[in-house]
Structures are given as structure tokens and as C-alpha cells.
Amino acid sequence: MIKKIYLPLMVLMTLAFVGCNKDMKPLSADYFTVTPSPLEVVGGQVPATVTGTFPEKYFDKKSVVTVTPYLVYADGETAGTPFVYQGEKVEGNNQAISYKMGGVVSMPVNFKYIPAMRKSELQLAFKVERGNKTYELPRVTVAEGVVSTAEIANVQELNPAITPDKFQRIIKETYSADIMFLIQQANLRAEQLKSEKMNALHNEINAAAEAPNKELTNINISSYASPDGGVKLNTTLAENREKNTVDYMKKSLKKNKIEADMTAEFTAQDWEGFQELVSKSNIQDKELILNVLSMYSDPEQREREIKNMSSVFEVLAEEILPQLRYSRITASVNVIGKSDEEISKLAQENPDSLSVDELLYAATLVKTNKEKADIYAKVVEIYPNDYRGYNNLGMVQYEEGDLAAAKANFDKAARIAPNTPEVAMNQGLIALSNSDYAAAEQAFGKSAGVNELNEALGVFYMKKGDYNAAVKAFGDVKSNNAALAQILVKDYSKAKATLAGVETPNANTYYLMAVLGARTNNEQMVVSNLKKSISMDSAKAQQAATDLEFAKFDISSLVK
Structure with a gap:
């Protein structure tokens, strides 16, 4: 008798519990797609569109769900813009999801890129509010990793503009x-x-x-x-x-x-x-x-x-x-005029005896940047009102990676000769290096006629994410940056020819050749070029280890 009473009671209690539990259930990754997948860096940002489906009879009529995208990486995470959806019986202006029919949502996400994001997960966090009750659902991972090939664009490989001497023999x-x-x-x-x-x-x-x-x-x-x-x-x-x-x-x-x-x-x-x-x-x-x-x-x-x-x-x-x-x-x-030998000797022993153009010309006769910097420093000292000394000294400092010193000298040159295209071009390079694209664009607009401008514009357009404009700006230039632009528009045959024509190949040249190998499914091309790249710059091993371009290839022996 007791057993007959107990069993129905347990069933009723269970049904009552289930009936009172209005919490929405976790969603699986199967309900979401991401475009592109994997994610890609474009113009210094990681943009994507997440398309989600709330299934039939899932979305509680009285609940509000806030979906927040997170890009999660080794030492942190970056939150994106949250998206809010509501049930049919909730008063509000957010997108309503039908309980009976479910619904499809589109969430455009965007994150400012940092290198740690190369190895990352795009996760969606869910916060549910129903009346006075708030709870969270488990996060859902919808994409993994970020292709950062566009970030190989290197401002430091650009040539600053020299203001030439007027020396005539x-x-x-x-x-x-x-x-x-x-x-x-x-x-x-x-x-x-x-x-x-x-x-x-x-x-x-x-x-x-x-x-x-x-x-x-x-x-x-x-x-x-x-x-x-x-x-x-x-x-x-x-x-x-x-x-x-x-x-x-x-x-x-x-x-x-x-x-x-x-x-x-x-x-x-x-x-x-x-x-x-x-x-x-x-x-x-x-x-x-x-x-x-x-x-x-x-x-x-x-x-x-x-x-x-x-x-x-x-x-x-x-x-x-x-x-x-x-x-x-x-x-x-x-x-x-004086012979090259006379000018070189006087530049070292008696620079004051040379005209400003002779001294500027002397800098073109030496080989190392240190020797050039020494001569340009003398130009600045002896002829402080000639902007060319400051510009050319800044040019050498830029090539050596001392951007702060280069900027100071470019700015001095600009104060003396504010409308000089070469100086404006170099100030644009500094702005581009600092990701100040508005200032870079303004400076490049004042640089018409400077030989180095097209390459600078090519990198500028790549940094802004306009790869077709970058390809057009580079024209037939044979440089790593030009080849990268061609890779980004998937013109792989032209990119290969461009890299083959680079006058002085460096670690970036061979790294880009490896990327070409990966994109054309040529494993031997991947391995041989990565090996050359890493031999010239050991930091390329760590870069390759987290580069999704090489995810399908066994490069473990190269990056360990």
C-alpha cells in the first residue's frame, strides 16, 4: 500500500520540478557558422560575421538573451560588441525570437588585432535574464585561430625619400x-x-x-x-x-x-x-x-x-x-669641380671647406649608414638652415629603426621647408609606422612626384585593408610588400615572380615564398623556404609555429 502511494508521488514531484525549471539549455557549436573561418586580419582588424540559429521551441518567451563575442587567447581575451535578443512576450526593441519557430540571427563582430590572437578561439558568451533572475549558459566556441598574413606588410622595408644634392662635377x-x-x-x-x-x-x-x-x-x-x-x-x-x-x-x-x-x-x-x-x-x-x-x-x-x-x-x-x-x-x-677623392677627404678632415651640396654629395660616396649619418650630422651643424641635412639624417635613422630620432629630424626639416614633397613623404612613413593612417594619408597627399611614394601608398592601402588598391599602387615593383599584396588578392603566379625579382632577399622574402607554397599546396616549397627564412631570422620559427597558413603541414622539425 505504501509503495503504491510512493511511486506516483515521486513522479508528480519530478514533473513539478521540470515544469518549474524555465532555464534555457546550452547551445552547441552546430547552431553557428562564421565567415570567414578561420578569421583573418584585414586592415589591422579581425572582422567576421557569426550566423546563429535558435532552434524551434527553444527561446523562452519571457527571457532576454545577451550574446557577447570574445576572442580568447593565451594571456587574455577581448570582448566584442554584445547582441541582445528577446522572447515573444518581452517588451522591448531588440530582435524577437519566436518560441515555436525559432529564429536566425546575424552578428557582425570586429576585434582590434594583436599578435596573440594568431592562436585564439572565437567564443560566444550567453547571459539570460528572466524577470529578476539572471544566469549564464556555457560559452560556445565557433571558430579557431586568426590568419594574420596581411600583418606581414612591413613599413620598415619602405625606402624613405632623400633630398638630393645639386652637386655638379x-x-x-x-x-x-x-x-x-x-x-x-x-x-x-x-x-x-x-x-x-x-x-x-x-x-x-x-x-x-x-x-x-x-x-x-x-x-x-x-x-x-x-x-x-x-x-x-x-x-x-x-x-x-x-x-x-x-x-x-x-x-x-x-x-x-x-x-x-x-x-x-x-x-x-x-x-x-x-x-x-x-x-x-x-x-x-x-x-x-x-x-x-x-x-x-x-x-x-x-x-x-x-x-x-x-x-x-x-x-x-x-x-x-x-x-x-x-x-x-x-x-x-x-x-x-672637386674630384670624388678630394670631396671624401675634405668631408673627413675639413668639412667646413665644402659647400652644402658638396657635403651632401660626400654622403653618397660612402657605403655604411653610420658613415652617412656622420656626414649628415656635419651638414646639420655647418648649414643649420638647410632642410636637406635634417631630412637625410632622418632618412638614415629611419633605415636603422630609430623612428623617434628620425621623426624629430623630419619635423625640423618640415619647419624649414614646409612644402617639400620628400619631407612630407618621410613624415607619412612615420605616421604609417605609428598606425596613424589619417596623418599618413595627409602627408602622402603632399608628396606627389616622389619616386618612393607608390610603394608607401601600397603599404598604406594594405594597412587599410584595400588590397586591390595596394596592388595597383605597387605596379611592377619587386618587393616583399608588393608580393604580399598580390598574395592577398590571390594572384599567386605574379606574387611568385615578384618575390623572385627581389634584389636582396631577406627572411620575409622566404617566409612569403613559404606562404605561397602553403596556398598552392606545395609542401616542399613550404619547408625549404621556411628553413631559409628561419636561418636568417630565428624569430620566424615562433611566427610559423602559430601561423594558420601552415596548419596542414608538418613543420615541427623547423619550429621546435
């Missing part, structure tokens, strides 16, 4: 003087041969002949006649003016024992000179004269038409035509 100089003639005459007048300009020309010629660092390369004589006489008369005049001037210069050179090549030519009717002088003059009817010149190509007809304008011709005869009766003597001189 040979500087070409010219000196000239005119001998003026009277109308229809070709004789050289004494006052013309003793003019101030003619004396100055002779002095320059003599100095060039005597100076050890100068070379008199040529003396040219161009003789002219004004276009107000007939062609035959003017030809004779111009030819005689040339002959007399040449004879004069030959005697002068012989007297001073100077040897020089001499060339000569004459222009019988200097219509080009005439047109130039008229266009620059204040003659009232100059437009009329210029129209005549454009209407008639025959020299004699031009002359007749202009002479027919008697009032105009009188002005021309007084103001313009006398200026076209001359011989111009032009001396060409090469000024030969």
Missing part, C-alpha cells in the same frame, strides 16, 4: 658681349671694343684660360643685320660683320696665347629678333606691325609693307632697327 657657364654697328657699316668701332661688357668678357676668357679648374670650350660669334635693307645688301653686311669680329677675336686670343675652338654664323635679316623687340616694346602700333609680319612670309614684301607705314617706320628706325645691327661674342666655359 662640371658646371657650364657662358659669358657674352655685343659689338654694335652703325647702319650699313661693318667696321669695328673703338668705343665698342672698349665697352664695359667687352672688357668683362675678355677678363672671363683670360681667367678661364689660366684657372686650373676651368676650361674654355668654345667661342661663338653670331652676326646680324637689321631687316630694313635688301637681302643682297644685308647678306654682305652680316657676312662682313662676322668676318671682322672673327678676325678681332683671333688677334685677341693670339695676343694672350689662348687656344679655343671658334664657331661663327651670320643672319642676313633678323626678322625673329625684330619681332621679339617689337612685341616687347611700347610702340603704339605694334599690333599692326606684328600682323604684317604674320601676313607675309616673303622678307622683301614684309620690308615694303612696313616702310609704307611711314609714321610707324620712323619709330622703328629710331628704336628697334639699331638694336639688330650687332655681333654677339659668347664664350662657353666649363667649371670643373
